[in-house]
Amino acid sequence: MAQTPPPSDSAQDQWPALSPLRTGLACRCPRCGEGPLFLGFLNLREACPECGLDYGFADPADGPAFFVMSGVGIAVTLLFLWMEIAFRPPMWLHLIFTLPLFVVGCLATLRPVKAWLINEQFVRKASEAQFSFLGRSGGSKAE
Numbered sequence: 700m701a702q703t704p705p706p707s708d709s710a711q712d713q714w715p716a717l718s719p720l721r722t723g724l725a726c727r728c729p730r731c732g733e734g735p736l737f738l739g740f741l742n743l744r745e746a747c748p749e750c751g752l753d754y755g756f757a758d759p760a761d762g763p764a765f766f767v768m769s770g771v772g773i774a775v776t777l778l779f780l781w782m783e784i785a786f787r788p789p790m791w792l793h794l795i796f797t798l799p800l801f802v803v804g805c806l807a808t809l810r811p812v813k814a815w816l817i818n819e820q821f822v823r824k825a826s827e828a829q830f831s832f833l834g835r836s837g838g839s840k841a842e
């Protein structure tokens with residue numbers, strides 16, 4: 700038995716399929732790949748100035764901060780341990796080198812990681828779970 704293709708979203712079909720990693724790391728719109736995502740360092744725009752995509756779907760919450768702190772924290776901690784074992788530097792060297800490296804590493808990667816997660820959220824149509832067996836009485840949209 701032949702499977703039927705999923706229903707197509709006609710508004711989505713006119714846009715080329717873009718790599719969410721590429722558009723995310725460039726901090727660009729997930730639909731057109733041209734418009735900027737952010738207004739400032741981490742504040743999202745209301746919509747894409749190029750294609751008009753409403754960024755209201757984007758809600759990465761604290762996911763980017765968690766991934767960035769974990770990844771950079773592991774890398775900097777490994778560097779700290781290696782420096783301690785190999786050179787046994789004085790503690791002030793860690794204060795002026797290792798600690799700022801952690802802060803700069805987090806700040807440098809937080810923006811592209813947040814943009815990447817928003818792009819993945821758009822491409823994979825990720826959103827808050829909707830449980831049909833609970834009916835419509837559980838949310839504020841039911842009124």
Ligand SMILES: [Zn+2]
Binds near residue numbers: 728729747750751
């Ligand atoms: Zn756009």
